[in-house]
Amino acid sequence: MKKxxxxxxxxxxxxxxxxxxxxVLIPAQISVKAGKNLAADFFPKLMVIVFGLCGLLLAAxxxxxxxRHREQATKERAEGAWKTDYKVFLPHVxxxxxxxxxLVLLQHLGFVLSSIPxxxxxxxxxxxxxxxxxxxxxxxxxxxVYLIFSYGFRIRxxxxxxxx
Amino acid sequence: MxxxxxxxxxxxxxxxxxxxxxxxxxxxxxxxxxxxxxxxTIALLLPISLYLPTTVAIALMMGAYQGAMFxxxxxxxxxxxxxxxxxxxxxxxxxxxxxxxxxxxALLMALYASCTGGIIGTVIxxxxxxxxxxxxxxxxxxxxFGLMLLSLALIAGISGRSLLxxxxxxxxxxxxxxxxxxxxxxxxxxTFGNINLxxxxxxxxxxxxxxxxxxxLSQLSKGKTELYQKPNTLTVNxxxxxxxxxSQKYNMVISGVMGALIGVLPGIGGSTACFVAYAExxxxxxxxEKFGTGIIDGVAxxxxxxxxxxxxxxxxxLTLGIPxxxxxxxxxxxLIAHGIKPGPLLFIDDIGSVYKVYIALMLSVVxxxxxxxxxxxxxxxxxxxxxxxxLPLIFIICVVGTxxxxxxxxxxxxxxxxxxxxxxxxxxxxxxxxMVIAFVIGSQLETxxxxxxxxSNNSPVIFFTRxxxxxxxxxxxxxxxxxxxxxxxxxxxxxVVINDAGEEEVL
Numbered sequence: 001m002k003k004x005x006x007x008x009x010x011x012x013x014x015x016x017x018x019x020x021x022x023x024v025l026i027p028a029q030i031s032v033k034a035g036k037n038l039a040a041d042f043f044p045k046l047m048v049i050v051f052g053l054c055g056l057l058l059a060a061x062x063x064x065x066x067x068r069h070r071e072q073a074t075k076e077r078a079e080g081a082w083k084t085d086y087k088v089f090l091p092h093v094x095x096x097x098x099x100x101x102x103l104v105l106l107q108h109l110g111f112v113l114s115s116i117p118x119x120x121x122x123x124x125x126x127x128x129x130x131x132x133x134x135x136x137x138x139x140x141x142x143x144x145v146y147l148i149f150s151y152g153f154r155i156r157x158x159x160x161x162x163x164x
Numbered sequence: 165m166x167x168x169x170x171x172x173x174x175x176x177x178x179x180x181x182x183x184x185x186x187x188x189x190x191x192x193x194x195x196x197x198x199x200x201x202x203x204x205t206i207a208l209l210l211p212i213s214l215y216l217p218t219t220v221a222i223a224l225m226m227g228a229y230q231g232a233m234f235x236x237x238x239x240x241x242x243x244x245x246x247x248x249x250x251x252x253x254x255x256x257x258x259x260x261x262x263x264x265x266x267x268x269x270a271l272l273m274a275l276y277a278s279c280t281g282g283i284i285g286t287v288i289x290x291x292x293x294x295x296x297x298x299x300x301x302x303x304x305x306x307x308x309f310g311l312m313l314l315s316l317a318l319i320a321g322i323s324g325r326s327l328l329x330x331x332x333x334x335x336x337x338x339x340x341x342x343x344x345x346x347x348x349x350x351x352x353x354x355t356f357g358n359i360n361l362x363x364x365x366x367x368x369x370x371x372x373x374x375x376x377x378x379x380x381l382s383q384l385s386k387g388k389t390e391l392y393q394k395p396n397t398l399t400v401n402x403x404x405x406x407x408x409x410x411s412q413k414y415n416m417v418i419s420g421v422m423g424a425l426i427g428v429l430p431g432i433g434g435s436t437a438c439f440v441a442y443a444e445x446x447x448x449x450x451x452x453e454k455f456g457t458g459i460i461d462g463v464a465x466x467x468x469x470x471x472x473x474x475x476x477x478x479x480x481x482l483t484l485g486i487p488x489x490x491x492x493x494x495x496x497x498x499l500i501a502h503g504i505k506p507g508p509l510l511f512i513d514d515i516g517s518v519y520k521v522y523i524a525l526m527l528s529v530v531x532x533x534x535x536x537x538x539x540x541x542x543x544x545x546x547x548x549x550x551x552x553x554x555l556p557l558i559f560i561i562c563v564v565g566t567x568x569x570x571x572x573x574x575x576x577x578x579x580x581x582x583x584x585x586x587x588x589x590x591x592x593x594x595x596x597x598x599m600v601i602a603f604v605i606g607s608q609l610e611t612x613x614x615x616x617x618x619x620s621n622n623s624p625v626i627f628f629t630r631x632x633x634x635x636x637x638x639x640x641x642x643x644x645x646x647x648x649x650x651x652x653x654x655x656x657x658x659x660v661v662i663n664d665a666g667e668e669e670v671l
Contacts, residue, residue: 003593014332030346030353032539040353040384043610044339053337057329092587099580103563106572115560122556127388128468133436137390147566153215153258155568 001076002020006084011059040116095125110160115142169601171519174219175527183224184524184531185555189539192233192532195226196239196247196547197554198275202232203380203490207371208558210498211565218519219500225498226524227493230243230282230532233434234473238540241267241463243395247547250434250470253442257455258464264458265402268540272404273460274467275536277416281468282529284420285427285475289482293511294426295582297483300508306627308612310636312605315486317647327648332599340365341606348614360574367497368569369578369601374596375490376562377583380555382590391552404460405580412464415445419436423469425489427476433490434470441469476526481503482518491599493604548596 021043033040066073102118111112120131128134149155181359186207194205204512210467213221236251241258254274260582261270289332315333344364355361383391419441426437445457455462478495485507487493496506504510504517511518566579574610586596620626629635 006592010594023199027355029356033349033351036347038622040349040351040615042614044342044353046189047338048344051332051339054328054335058332061328066657067553082285088385092381092584095381095384096584097579099559100577101562103573103576103580106563106576107556111564117557119560122559123553126384127392127552127556128550128556129392137553137557142560145560148566149564153568154211155215155564156571157567 001070001073002084004062004073005067006126008059008062008066011055011057011062014055015059017053018048018055021048022052043111065132091125095122098125108160109159110162111157113160113162115145166518169602171516172523174363174520175223175523176229179217180223181222181531182339184227184230185222185535185557186529187224187227188231188528188531188535191228191233191236192235192535192539192543193546193593194228195232195235195251196543197235198551200247200554200558201379201496201498202248202250203373204238204375205232206491206494206498207368207375207560208565210371211368212495212500213498214569218504218517219524220424221498221502222517222520223527225495226399227528227531230278230471230490230525230528231535233474234275234278234467234532235513236465236470236534237278238543239395241270241274242544242547244274245509247397248434248470249307250438250473252435253438253466254463255528257458257460258358260456260458261460261463266458267402269408269460270450270463271540271544272537273412273463275533275540276404276409277467278471278536279529280416281420281423281471281535282466282474282532283526284417285424285472286522286526286529287473288421288424288428288472289478289525292479293518296479297508300484301512302506304630305612305615306630306633307636308608309616309627310633310640311484311486312609312612313652314640315480315605316602316609317644318538323564326593327644329594333594333596334602336589337602338606340599340660341603342610347607347611348618358574360572360615364607365578365603366569366575367565367604369499369575370582370588371494371497372562372566373579373582374586375494376417376558377579378586378590378596380559380562381587382611383551387487388472388494388549388552391555392550394550395548400518408460412460413599415448415461415464415495416468417468418448419465419468420472423472424476426469427473428479429488434473437469437473438466446469454471462503470657478525481520483508485605487601487604490563493597496604508663604609608640 020023026044026048030041030043030044073137098118098121102114105114108114116138119142120134120150123137124133125130128137146157179445190209191205194200194208195202201290202624206225209224209228212396213224216224232248233250236246236248237254238257239245239247240251240254241262242258244255246252246255258270261267300307300311341364343361344351345362346354354364408484422441423446424436425436426440428432442455442462442465446452446460449455449461451459460587477488477492481492485496485505487496499506499517504514562579563576564581565575566576569575589599590596617624617627626633
């Protein structure tokens with residue numbers, strides 16, 4: 001049942017996104033010159049139509065499935081089984097937010113200075129409990145990656161206050 | 165002939181040999197670690213390959229491809245967890261052999277069978293690629309559109325249980341492919357005024373985000389305790405005799421040919437090949453009842469088949485420009501980045517690059533033999549690495565890999581965004597491979613569709629008045645219908661249970 005509810009939500013969301021894309025995003029983001037045959041917005045519009053119709057179909061088939069199993073659905077709805085427990089995604093959100101913060105800091109602090117503390121945090125976040133071990137791993141690993149890519153492949157990393 | 169020799173000579177340099185060996189070693193490690201797929205390994209190697217000369221880069225990627233296909237068997241045999249889907253059948257007898265104190269024998273059999281399969285795959289590639297490319301030379305825009313449609317039809321084969329979700333995933337990939345410059349009139353599309361999007365979305369941000377980061381995120385769902393667990397492995401100290409290897413010669417050749425031919429068909433892939441080969445070996449065996457109890461026949465068949473898939477999968481990739489699976493989709497990206505455009509014209513304009521791929525694939529088998537033979541004790545230890553340590557290290561490589569293409573943090577931000585998108589889609593049952601394949605072929609599909617319609621004053625009849633295009637479009641419809649039927653059959657055989665975490669799990 002959880003899957004059916006998830007599909008219903010996904011289908012509706014995709015259909016709404018396709019409408020927004022067709023009527024708002026495409027006209028705003030693609031300039032079409034008058035008189036052009038099969039203009040630049042032809043293919044994106046075609047894809048958005050396919051995408052929207054599939055979303056609608058997904059929502060419709062899920063709604064039909066819910067109708068077929070309406071007794072079970074009513075029972076589960078009363079028990080709240082259709083709800084998604086968003087708390088389980090907290091580690092993912094923390095990871096993604098910390099990654100964005102890290103990428104912003106990377107531009108100001110440089111690769112080594114920003115990556116070492118971030119890696120220590122990440123190791124802990126993924127379940128490595130010993131801060132001492134995590135520190136050693138980060139202090140050894142980050143400079144090795146830096147040396148390989150900056151000297152081996154001549155990549156210019158953002159320069160921090162220390163010059164690396 | 166002189167060109168072949170000239171190309172071959174280019175492979176006898178320290179850098180190329182080193183790249184082959186490193187590629188194989190990284191491939192084995194990537195394939196051997198459960199949760200690190202071959203596509204993820206090759207996606208992570210892609211940014212490095214961009215800084216290498218073409219021959220060295222091809223050697224690195226082909227080595228990794230062969231290595232990853234074998235690598236899956238290491239964890240399959242030692243910890244009963246296939247490192248790749250292609251090694252799933254190897255667990256059936258491989259792990260039982262390891263439990264019986266024959267882990268070394270199973271690993272060596274897997275290695276030698278992989279090498280034999282690799283050679284057979286290369287031979288099939290050599291035999292099929294040139295004739296097929298000669299046919300595709302007659303293609304114009306409508307035929308190219310038919311061809312692209314055929315490759316989209318393969319999405320039906322890799323969409324799992326829901327074709328609808330596969331089509332949605334593919335249309336998202338096609339929409340991402342439209343970002344940047346319009347291929348016909350040159351107008352900007354979906355750039356949001358950002359110059360970083362002027363050339364479209366960087367392929368690496370998509371590949372690494374959707375394969376590597378999405379996988380890191382999905383592993384995070386397992387929880388800290390499970391990620392910190394160290395897998396228990398069995399000891400490796402016994403050997404395989406030549407007589408034992410030789411006793412499997414027919415088994416390996418038949419399985420290899422089957423694997424290579426299955427590999428040629430887009431969308432089928434290594435996991436099907438290894439199970440088909442396993443079932444066929446059991447059917448032909450004089451002692452079928454012993455399969456599943458720990459016999460080398462049950463290791464030789466799937467391993468020969470899954471490495472033979474490498475050569476087979478390169479046939480549609482090189483001749484038609486169609487990536488048959490996600491690994492070849494990434495390889496297409498790598499070749500294009502090096503100025504090599506897979507497709508029928510490659511055999512006319514740049515045959516030297518075709519020879520490079522052939523030779524690299526052949527030599528990667530030799531490299532696999534050397535690295536595999538010397539490295540089995542080391543790889544056996546690596547599969548014991550804790551994911552809690554491994555996954556953060558991989559994320560740093562993801563960051564460096566995407567940053568390195570244009571020395572641009574924007575691409576890295578995009579990679580994080582695609583990782584999150586891949587994770588969300590995966591969680592809701594939307595398959596990722598169709599999106600990636602659609603992204604890779606998107607630009608060509610749009611160009612051929614619009615060119616064809618412009619040629620015919622917007623009449624779609626042009627696709628049905630040209631015989632080749634008509635055959636390809638009908639083929640696409642038939643192929644999609646066949647795949648839908650197969651997926652339905654598979655879905656009917658599946659049993660859905662609720663696991664301890666309260667989530668639905670397919671048995």
